Amino acid sequence: MITTLDVELARNLYLLTHKPASANHWLRIVKMLTMWAVKRGMLAAMPWQVSMLKVQKHSRSILPRAAARAWFSAVDEANEHAPGIGTAVRLMFGLCLREGEVITARWEWIDWARKTYTLGITKGREAEPVPMAGWLREHLMVRCQPTGLIVASQMARPLHQGLRVRRSGEPMIPAPSRGSLRTACAARSRR
Numbered sequence: 001m002i003t004t005l006d007v008e009l010a011r012n013l014y015l016l017t018h019k020p021a022s023a024n025h026w027l028r029i030v031k032m033l034t035m036w037a038v039k040r041g042m043l044a045a046m047p048w049q050v051s052m053l054k055v056q057k058h059s060r061s062i063l064p065r066a067a068a069r070a071w072f073s074a075v076d077e078a079n080e081h082a083p084g085i086g087t088a089v090r091l092m093f094g095l096c097l098r099e100g101e102v103i104t105a106r107w108e109w110i111d112w113a114r115k116t117y118t119l120g121i122t123k124g125r126e127a128e129p130v131p132m133a134g135w136l137r138e139h140l141m142v143r144c145q146p147t148g149l150i151v152a153s154q155m156a157r158p159l160h161q162g163l164r165v166r167r168s169g170e171p172m173i174p175a176p177s178r179g180s181l182r183t184a185c186a187a188r189s190r191r
Contacts, residue, residue, distance in 0.1 A: 002034065004048040011050065020053040027052060065135075068093070084151040087143065091150065094136035105150040110140070 007030060015023050027050060037043045063071075072090060079085035088102045095117050097105065109120050115137060116129035132140075140150070 002047050004050060007048045007050045021055045024052045024055065087139065088151045090136055090139055094133050095130050102151055103149075106148065107145045107150055108147055110150075112137075 007027075010030075011023055011027060014026050018026070031046075034043065034046055034048070038046060072086065075089050076083070076086040091097050091102045091105060092099070097119075101119055104120070105117075106120060109118050110116075110132070111118065111129065114129065115132050117132050118129045119127040143150075
């Protein structure tokens with residue numbers, strides 16, 4: 001018969017050469033096999049009970065401000081023919097907006113007094129005000145209009161979908177970065 005002590009000792013031996021997350025995976029497999037034996041009638045009940053180890057998630061790396069400024073400058077230089085692209089990228093990065101949200105972003109949705117931006121059109125939920133970073137407010141103040149689209153072509157038309165893709169086809173802001181930024185912004189706005 002397998003006891004709790006047996007499983008704990010086996011897991012501790014496994015931990016000598018493996019990480020805790022891997023030990024948790026090992027424990028899930030042992031539990032699955034034990035439950036299979038219970039289901040088949042080989043064991044009357046689960047003979048052991050061992051809790052999973054708490055695993056601390058690794059924090060994601062943060063882009064330093066100097067590197068972000070250099071990156072924004074490079075985006076501006078690469079898109080001199082379309083200055084709205086630089087603003088669009090800053091909105092995506094600073095407010096964690098999706099491409100479609102940037103294309104439809106309007107000046108009326110910025111609350112300069114509260115230093116927030118509220119999406120007017122969302123994906124099936126009520127919009128919440130998102131705090132705007134100082135560097136983004138400074139960038140937008142220079143271009144401020146009373147109404148209309150924040151990012152538009154030189155003929156005052158909305159930019160087309162695909163603005164975030166360079167000629168090489170490589171995304172300006174990789175999707176996992178946008179997702180993690182979006183999560184970080186959502187967590188920051190709930191505080």
